[in-house]
Amino acid sequence: MRNRQRNSFSFQYIATLACVLALAGCQIGPPSSGAAERVASEYYQAIKAQDLAGAVMFYQDTNVQPREQWLQQLEDQREKLGDLQSYELVETTVNTVFSGVRYILRYKTRYTQATATETLIMFESVSDSKMVIQGLTLRSRAL
Numbered sequence: 001m002r003n004r005q006r007n008s009f010s011f012q013y014i015a016t017l018a019c020v021l022a023l024a025g026c027q028i029g030p031p032s033s034g035a036a037e038r039v040a041s042e043y044y045q046a047i048k049a050q051d052l053a054g055a056v057m058f059y060q061d062t063n064v065q066p067r068e069q070w071l072q073q074l075e076d077q078r079e080k081l082g083d084l085q086s087y088e089l090v091e092t093t094v095n096t097v098f099s100g101v102r103y104i105l106r107y108k109t110r111y112t113q114a115t116a117t118e119t120l121i122m123f124e125s126v127s128d129s130k131m132v133i134q135g136l137t138l139r140s141r142a143l
């Protein structure tokens with residue numbers, strides 16, 4: 001009987017230790033938005049430098065919304081709002097989905113002709129860890 005109790009204790013100890021070690025490798029809590037914020041900053045720096053061809057490379061290229069359409073949208077935006085002067089992150093939302101992590105970053109932006117609120121929807125896929133912009137909502141009285 002005593003041997004059986006010892007074996008049971010050893011198994012429980014090993015199982016508990018295995019669980020603790022497995023959890024140590026997992027991220028506890030929500031993912032950090034640091035990578036998304038860095039990519040968004042690079043995107044806005046490209047726009048500020050008037051490198052729209054470089055900025056459009058941050059967008060996801062799909063059949064529904066190819067990068068050429070994003071480029072046209074950025075050119076239209078620049079024509080109506082002017083050159084980007086500054087951008088400031090005001091809110092971040094992080095959602096974990098089965099296939100990756102979706103980041104929603106809201107910025108206050110100032111252009112030479114107007115101010116705006118921009119919401120970037122970014123996605124980081126589990127399969128390749130690549131961060132892309134999936135969508136942009138821009139609100140301004142100038143539009």
